[in-house]
Amino acid sequence: MGKGRLGSKGFKVLRKTLKSSKKRSLFLVALLFILSAAISPAIAKLPASNFVVESPQNAQQQASKAIQLYREGKFIEAAAAWKLTANVFLAQGDRLNQAMALSNLSLTYQQLGQWEQASSAIAQSLQILKTQPENKEKLQIQAQTLDVFGSLQREIGQSANALNTWQEAANIYGKINQPLKVAQSKINQTQAMQDLGLYPRACKTLLEVLNKQIEGVKSCQELGQLSKDKLTQKLKKVENESPSLTVAVGLRSLGELLRLVSQPEQSEIILATSLNLAEKLNSPQDIAATYLSIGNTAREIAEREPFRSRRENYEEKAASAYGEVIKLSPSPMIRQQAQLNQLSLLLKLGQVSATEELWRSLNSQLTTLSPSRTGVYQQINFAQSFINSAQTKKLTLVGANPQLPTFNDIDKILARATEQARSLGDKRAEAYALGNRGGLYELTEATPQTQAEKFTQQSLSIVSNFEAPDIAYQFFWQLGRIRKSQGDIEDAIAAYTKAYDALGSLRGDLVGNNAELQFSFRDRVEPIYRELVDLDLQYVASLNKEVKNEKRQSLLIQARDVIESLQVAELNNFFREACVEANTKQIDRVDKKAAVIYPIILGDRLEVILSLPNQPLSVHTKQISQQDFEQTVQDVQGSLKTPDSIIEGFLPEYKQLYDWLIQPLENELATSKVSNLVFVLNGKLRNIPMSILYDGKNYLIEKYPIAISSGLQLIEPKPLAEIKLRALTAGLSEVGKEFTGQFKPLIYVEEELKQIKNSGIPSQPILNAQFTTKEFKKEIGGAGFPIVHLATHGQFSSKAEDTFILAWDSRINVIDFGNLLRNSTLNQGRPIELLVLSACETASGDERAALGLAGVAVRAGARSTLATLWSVEDKSTAKIMGELYHQLEQAKEKKINRAQVLQYSQLSLLKDLKDTKYNHPHYWAPFVLVGNWQ
Numbered sequence: 001m002g003k004g005r006l007g008s009k010g011f012k013v014l015r016k017t018l019k020s021s022k023k024r025s026l027f028l029v030a031l032l033f034i035l036s037a038a039i040s041p042a043i044a045k046l047p048a049s050n051f052v053v054e055s056p057q058n059a060q061q062q063a064s065k066a067i068q069l070y071r072e073g074k075f076i077e078a079a080a081a082w083k084l085t086a087n088v089f090l091a092q093g094d095r096l097n098q099a100m101a102l103s104n105l106s107l108t109y110q111q112l113g114q115w116e117q118a119s120s121a122i123a124q125s126l127q128i129l130k131t132q133p134e135n136k137e138k139l140q141i142q143a144q145t146l147d148v149f150g151s152l153q154r155e156i157g158q159s160a161n162a163l164n165t166w167q168e169a170a171n172i173y174g175k176i177n178q179p180l181k182v183a184q185s186k187i188n189q190t191q192a193m194q195d196l197g198l199y200p201r202a203c204k205t206l207l208e209v210l211n212k213q214i215e216g217v218k219s220c221q222e223l224g225q226l227s228k229d230k231l232t233q234k235l236k237k238v239e240n241e242s243p244s245l246t247v248a249v250g251l252r253s254l255g256e257l258l259r260l261v262s263q264p265e266q267s268e269i270i271l272a273t274s275l276n277l278a279e280k281l282n283s284p285q286d287i288a289a290t291y292l293s294i295g296n297t298a299r300e301i302a303e304r305e306p307f308r309s310r311r312e313n314y315e316e317k318a319a320s321a322y323g324e325v326i327k328l329s330p331s332p333m334i335r336q337q338a339q340l341n342q343l344s345l346l347l348k349l350g351q352v353s354a355t356e357e358l359w360r361s362l363n364s365q366l367t368t369l370s371p372s373r374t375g376v377y378q379q380i381n382f383a384q385s386f387i388n389s390a391q392t393k394k395l396t397l398v399g400a401n402p403q404l405p406t407f408n409d410i411d412k413i414l415a416r417a418t419e420q421a422r423s424l425g426d427k428r429a430e431a432y433a434l435g436n437r438g439g440l441y442e443l444t445e446a447t448p449q450t451q452a453e454k455f456t457q458q459s460l461s462i463v464s465n466f467e468a469p470d471i472a473y474q475f476f477w478q479l480g481r482i483r484k485s486q487g488d489i490e491d492a493i494a495a496y497t498k499a500y501d502a503l504g505s506l507r508g509d510l511v512g513n514n515a516e517l518q519f520s521f522r523d524r525v526e527p528i529y530r531e532l533v534d535l536d537l538q539y540v541a542s543l544n545k546e547v548k549n550e551k552r553q554s555l556l557i558q559a560r561d562v563i564e565s566l567q568v569a570e571l572n573n574f575f576r577e578a579c580v581e582a583n584t585k586q587i588d589r590v591d592k593k594a595a596v597i598y599p600i601i602l603g604d605r606l607e608v609i610l611s612l613p614n615q616p617l618s619v620h621t622k623q624i625s626q627q628d629f630e631q632t633v634q635d636v637q638g639s640l641k642t643p644d645s646i647i648e649g650f651l652p653e654y655k656q657l658y659d660w661l662i663q664p665l666e667n668e669l670a671t672s673k674v675s676n677l678v679f680v681l682n683g684k685l686r687n688i689p690m691s692i693l694y695d696g697k698n699y700l701i702e703k704y705p706i707a708i709s710s711g712l713q714l715i716e717p718k719p720l721a722e723i724k725l726r727a728l729t730a731g732l733s734e735v736g737k738e739f740t741g742q743f744k745p746l747i748y749v750e751e752e753l754k755q756i757k758n759s760g761i762p763s764q765p766i767l768n769a770q771f772t773t774k775e776f777k778k779e780i781g782g783a784g785f786p787i788v789h790l791a792t793h794g795q796f797s798s799k800a801e802d803t804f805i806l807a808w809d810s811r812i813n814v815i816d817f818g819n820l821l822r823n824s825t826l827n828q829g830r831p832i833e834l835l836v837l838s839a840c841e842t843a844s845g846d847e848r849a850a851l852g853l854a855g856v857a858v859r860a861g862a863r864s865t866l867a868t869l870w871s872v873e874d875k876s877t878a879k880i881m882g883e884l885y886h887q888l889e890q891a892k893e894k895k896i897n898r899a900q901v902l903q904y905s906q907l908s909l910l911k912d913l914k915d916t917k918y919n920h921p922h923y924w925a926p927f928v929l930v931g932n933w934q
Contacts, residue, residue: 062088063101070108073330079108079117096141099128103145106152111331113370115156122149136176143172143181150188157373157426159195166192180246183209187250190257197470199261206254213238213247214254224263227813228801231266235273248277248286256293262573264300265801271297288329292338295321299345306798306846318345333374336365340378344385356403363405366413371420376429379417383410384436390443407444414440427462428471435459435475442482453482473502477528480535489539493555496532500562503528503569521573529566533559533600537607540619549616556617560609563598563680567710567854570682574855575800575815591934594676595669596709599661601626601683610665612672620664632656633684640688641870643922654694662693662700676899676933677704686850687842689869689925691906699921701906705899707933710854718863719934720891720898723786723833727763727885728779729753730771731791736808743806746839748874749791755882756789760889763789772809777820786833787888788821788862791877794840796852796867802843803852814852818859834888834898835862838881841871857930864898864933868926876909876923883908899933 066081082105089098102125109118125145132138146169153162170185186209193202203220214234217223223231238247255271258264271294278286295318302314322345325338339362346355366382369375386405405413414437421429438456442449459475480495503525536559540552591613598609606622606629632653639650662669669677677700679690690708691701700706731749735742753765764785766775771792780788793806804811812820821832837856842849850869857865866884868877884905887894891901909924918924 066101066104070104070111071330073332075108075111075332079105079112082108095128096132096138099125099132099145100141102128103141103148107148110148110152110155111333113333113372113375115152115370115372118152119156122152139172139176140178143169143176143185146172147185147188150192154192154195155372155374157376157421157424157429159192159373163189163192163196183246183250187246187253190253194257194260199257203254203257203261206250206257209250210247210254213251220258220261220263223258223266224261224815226266227816228265228269231269235269238273239276243277243280245277245281245283245286248274248281248290251277252286252290252293255297259293259297259300262300264297264304267297268294268301284328285330285334288325288331288334288338291321291324291328292334292341295319295325295338295341299341304799306843306848315345315349336362336378337374340381340385343382344388347385347389352404359404363409367416369420371423373424373426373429376417376421376424376426376433379413379420380429380432380436383414383417383440386410387436387439387443407440410440411437427466428468431459431462431468431471431475434462435471435478438475438482439478442478442485449482449486453479456482469502469505473499473506473528474524476502477531480531484535489535489542493532493535493539496528496535497558499528500532500565504565521570525569525573526566529562529569530602533562533607534602536562537600537602537619537621541621553616556609556619559600559619560598560611560617563600563609563682566682567680570851571710571855571858574798574851575859591676591678593674594678594933595665595672595674596678596680597661597665598680599682599685601629601685606660608661608664610668612668612674615672618668622660622664624660629660630684633688636692637684637688640692640922640925643873643917643920645920645922647920651694654692654699655696658693658695658700661690662695675705676707676897678707678709678933680709684847686854687847687869689921689928691928692921692925699910701903701910701925705897705903705933707899707929707931708854709931710858718833718932720833720888720901721895725761725787725833725888726785727756727761727787727789728766728785729756729763729789729791730766730776730779730807732768732771732793732806732808734768735793735806736769738809739806743793746791746793746874748878749839752791752838752874752878752881753789755878756885759882759885761787761885769808771807773807773812776807776812780820781823784830787836788832788834789836789838789881791838791874791881792840794837795843796840796849796856797843798846798848798851800852800855803855805837805840805856814856814859817856818861821860821862832860832862833864835860835865836881836884837865837867838877839871839874840867842869853928854930862931864929864931866902866927866929869928870922870926872923872926876918879918880905880909880924880927897934899929902927902929 062081062085066078066085069075069078069081082101086098086101086105089095089101102121106118106121106125109115109121122145126149129138129142129145146165150162150165150169153159153165166185166189170182170189173179173181173185186205190202190205193199193205200219200221203223204218207214207217207219207223214223217226217234226234238251241247251270251274255267255274258267258270271290275287275290275294278290298314298318298321302311302318305311305314319342322338322342326335326342329335329338339358343355343358343362346358362382366379369378387410414433418430418433418437421427421433434455438452438454438459441452441455456475456479460472460479463472463475476495476499480492480499483489483492483495536555540555540559543552543555594613596611598611600607600609603626604623606624608620608622610618610620612618636650636653636657639645639647639653677690681690690706691699693700695703731746731753733747733749734745750767753763753767757763757765764779766779790805795802795804797803800814803814805814805817806812821835835857840853842853853865853867853869856867884901887896887901887904891897896904906924906927909918910921912918
């Protein structure tokens with residue numbers, strides 16, 4: 001530990017005081033810090049880093065030596081020095097300082113992972129303190145010793161006891177009026193809270209400690225809703241203040257927690273501030289601790305990043321940060337964790353030679369780990385890195401590369417982790433170790449599947465004794481895969497259904513409060529939904545249609561419900577909070593004339609489920625590989641975004657999609673006499689409009705009005721005929737100075753707003769410099785507008801932070817934008833009927849960017865959202881919008897719904913005989929209606 005913890009001036013004053021004191025005094029009363037968040041099997045994290053409790057006069061030289069050795073990371077020598085110091089105090093009859101020296105001895109043993117010795121030392125310290133008279137001096141030592149005891153309890157798997165111990169320490173600090181120590185103890189408590197899954201409580205506690213640094217924020221959810229700029233602004237004043245270790249550690253703990261609750265961008269900003277403070281304090285161990293968190297956060301961002309170049313930048317940042325930890329940290333335990341995280345990253349990047357070198361270094365270390373919570377998870381993390389790599393890259397673990405761990409090496413590590421977790425009484429860790437051992441056996445064909453099943457069942461048996469859906473979902477999924485490989489589809493469906501139910505029970509925890517789900521939603525959550533649907537539909541195909549009709553319907557209903565739930569889960573993951581609730585309505589209660597179509601893209605086939613009012617579900621199968629299907633979709637998408645493309649050359653692809661998606665349903669659609677088509681889309685299909693599907697003579701839009709639904713998450717429908725229409729319109733025909741060069745002027749926006757005004761629907765326009773965030777907020781919160789129309793640049797992305805609407809003075813992030821509109825809804829007591837975004841587009845190169853469109857629609861709380869999938873020439877947009885409002889104005893008289901309004905508007909451009917260039921779907925097709933279509 002460097003002098004930066006107190007500052008050189010503080011040490012000089014302290015030593016001067018000690019020399020002049022005639023009374024028995026304490027050499028230094030400083031508090032243990034637990035510096036990072038909880039450890040989970042997903043990735044190794046920092047366990048503990050500490051202040052040393054120091055001590056006095058007659059033993060001053062010996063204690064000073066022990067302190068220095070501890071700070072230099074020479075923990076074996078420091079332990080011997082503290083033991084000698086305790087004996088000197090015992091000989092002098094100085095029982096208080098003996099207790100203090102023993103607590104430091106326990107702390108040093110903890111750094112060495114020698115838990116029995118640490119337990120013995122702290123027990124002696126606490127026993128001595130019981131015999132001492134009650135005074136401030138005793139209470140202070142007692143509180144500090146409890147802090148050390150709490151860290152030990154946490155390390156040996158007793159997090160609930162650690163939380164109680166740290167709370168007791170905080171109460172004592174409060175009694176002796178030491179608010180700084182109370183704050184420090186609260187930081188410790190948050191680590192135990194995280195172990196126990198109490199993430200919101202941990203975040204609230206940290207924000208209470210940091211209330212002066214992050215004013216006005218009371219929860220991680222509120223923090224996640226702050227834009228990067230706003231959060232950076234809040235933290236600016238922190239860097240201008242004198243550095244405080246309490247603030248540095250508090251910010252680091254908060255940054256780590258934010259990563260765990262899936263807010264890595266906020267985590268990155270907060271950790272940068274923490275690092276700045278640690279560097280000002282010139283404390284290598286605190287700098288190293290922060291770098292470990294920075295590396296983990298960079299890794300998390302890389303996992304979520306859709307663009308390769310930015311993903312690689314964050315992977316490099318993570319590798320660099322881990323390197324800094326290894327270089328700077330005096331703690332072997334922390335260095336080892338950085339190495340484990342580095343190993344996982346190297347495996348993911350396929351850097352085999354570097355992985356081999358690191359494995360040789362770590363192998364001997366892992367075999368000598370003493371039983372502890374940290375040690376158990378280190379071994380699980382190590383094994384998991386290779387198992388995950390084998391799963392994703394189809395690597396073989398049976399002696400394929402003698403320089404890397406073999407199947408037997410990893411099996412031994414997991415067996416040892418299981419035994420150590422059992423000896424600690426840590427049921428969660430034991431369940432993880434057993435489950436991962438089952439996953440290891442699942443991977444290799446050289447061992448019987450019965451072993452994989454045995455260990456998986458043992459893990460689930462442990463989990464059944466306590467509430468742990470975050471563990472259960474993973475290993476029920478694993479059990480389902482094992483059953484599937486055995487050819488037992490019915491039992492596989494049962495196991496998958498339990499995994500799916502466990503995910504459903506997590507709800508908010510899935511994206512907001514659970515450390516185990518911190519990494520890729522696409523790798524660890526989404527496949528469960530898709531694989532369950534695949535199994536359901538396989539089983540349906542195997543059943544006799546007549547005899548097993550009830551069973552068929554049950555399976556089809558589950559497949560449909562799972563696909564709808566996936567839509568909800570994706571949106572919650574998009575926002576990193578549980579802001580979307582499943583609220584499915586039977587289609588015939590919503591619209592007795594609408595058909596709902598669920599295209600499901602699977603590895604070897606396309607399945608289309610059709611839901612018609614008052615009829616059983618039906619399913620249609622096309623044998624086509626996912627790769628061929630998605631390539632066709634990608635080709636179609638490319639043709640739509642380019643107005644210069646010769647459309648006749650692409651009509652065969654449009655017809656191919658029609659033949660796959662619609663042609664098998666034609667007879668059922670015709671006999672049911674439905675008048676609206678509603679699509680629940682997923683995957684790459686979200687990137688193209690269904691209106692362009694072509695039967696050889698006509699586009700689908702020429703036959704049916706079309707809408708998109710995110711799993712029928714509908715606000716109660718209200719027909720247009722019942723609404724007194726009035727519009728708030730805002731747009732930019734120019735852009736603010738800040739955005740010059742980034743966005744081109746939309747010169748026809750004024751014409752677009754003028755046409756809306758002339759349509760007969762009353763409107764309140766805000767144009768150019770008037771369209772500021774402040775003015776928009778004022779107008780939207782005022783008189784209440786059923787229609788909000790924005791003719792401005794915007795972008796839909798698979799990341800909420802990259803999804804925005806452009807105002808004159810700023811980008812309005814999707815979360816802030818949604819809050820503005822929802823506040824209007826609350827003020828007026830009714831939702832916005834129609835939100836129109838006429839110049840937005842999906843982010844180029846982001847395959848899942850259309851998710852951002854659904855996100856805007858959901859966040860806005862509007863009944864319906866009309867938006868564009870790509871940027872369109874604004875002259876044609878002005879033309880189609882003029883027709884849209886003309887149709888809206890006549891909707892009551894014509895008795896038409898929203899989907900028909902859009903259909904007629906698109907057809908006006910498609911069939912324009914005066915300007916035939918607009919017949920190209922580039923101009924009329926990008927407009928999609930999301931949400932209610934009535």
